[in-house]
Amino acid sequence: MNVLRWGGLILLTVSSVAAQAQDLDPATKAKVENEIRRVMRETGVPSAQVGVARGGKVVYAAAFGEARIAYEGKPSIPATAEMHYAVGSISKQFTAACVLLLQEQGKLKLDDPVGKWFPNLTRANDVTLRMLLTHTSGYSDYAPQDYTIPEWTHTAKPVEVVRKWAGKPLDFEPGTKWQYSNTNFVLAGLIVEKVAGMPFRDFLRENVLTPLKLQEVLDLDYDRAKMEPTGYKRNALGPLRPAIPEAPGWYFADGELSMPVRTLMEWDLSLLNRTLLKPASYDEMFAEQKLKDGTGSHYALGQQTDTRNGRLVLHHSGEIGGFVAQNFWYPKEGVAIGVLTNQDASSAAGLITAAVSQILLPPASASAAAVSDPKATVRGILEAFQKGDIDRSLFTSNANFYFSPQAVGDYRTSLAPLGAIQSLTETRTLLRGGMQMRVYTVVYATKSVSISTYWMPDGKIEQFLLEGQ
Missing domain, CATH: 3.10.450.590 (Nuclear Transport Factor 2; Chain: A,)
Structure with a gap:
């Protein structure tokens, strides 16, 4: 589909979708695409890639709208399912997998203190690697904003980001609270580098992406120019404008990946089928982290845990300058849904994911109506x-x-x-x-x-x- 703007209205016209679409029966496919059209009309998001996996395969991968809108004399470019969209913090799942692989190799343990590798950080001997991956460390988030701040427009070194933000006083005692912090995963990525003895991106590619045959994965610290879609922002209710991208170094290990939605669905299939890690590692990866007082955090290793429509769901959102993503997967039902969009601070990805989930997985029982x-x-x-x-x-x-x-x-x-x-x-x-x-x-x-x-x-x-x- 292409998004056309006429007199302030947003009209959706049909364009090609991926060939995999026929794997959804016609009635379900029509319902799914009607909901995608509705959300795009209501939110004005320029484009979206939508993927569905179930029954052990990717059954739907489609693109809607414009990867680039007409701007300053340049023509628009329709979105396609083959384009690379940033997945933002969904990348954290890949980082968690790297840590678990190193634990399987006997090179580290989740409960090792970060002081084993970075002794000069705040409370380094009290904060563990597991606390980093579950956001229970107490380290402040270096990137809580939903827009690009001036500091992020300059190239950064991940180790300097960690020294600055994990060198501050903790926001709370380790393990006592849950607070989302990108700083945690930058530090986790640096630990992977130290333990593996190679750059994080090389370890990820050799030990995760290549074994799983995940194709067309870009590292935004090096490959940003290869992304086809333009990322957009909107000031209040104004027109779409190109977003300000972050400079290299700000994505490291916490939000650095970009890929077509089909590849994201293949990653989800690896989680559903447990094809990369040992069973015990997946058990740890999916288990909700408990705080020291015994309460649940609703977060596992690099992913949130929740109940939707009476079903267990693991999920994560992602956002970098100009892009928002959502990834939901239901372990018992063997279903995964991913949505990638090219407008920051937009609710479209979440709304589409919720709508498609409702179609594919309606409430589990009458009591959940x-x-x-x-x-x-x-x-x-x-x-x-x-x-x-x-x-x-x-x-x-x-x-x-x-x-x-x-x-x-x-x-x-x-x-x-x-x-x-x-x-x-x-x-x-x-x-x-x-x-x-x-x-x-x-x-x-x-x-x-x-x-x-x-x-x-x-x-x-x-x-x-x-x-x-």
């Missing part, structure tokens, strides 16, 4: 909170973690004095991160409050936050 009356559910939750009660079956594991006994107690003590609800109005609804966001205004006799809620496709509530007005 979407809630029919959200307002009544919200009212019931608020009335229960006033009594100090909570029906945890209504919430996801993330939301249940948030609603600790202390949080439930605070909700009770602050809401009980307000008395009966006078009115409850839904004031806003939109899609957010593959979820339905609903905002409510609740009026009590003496006070009004605002409720921000996120609803999963299966009807579970991921977020329920209250604030005064």
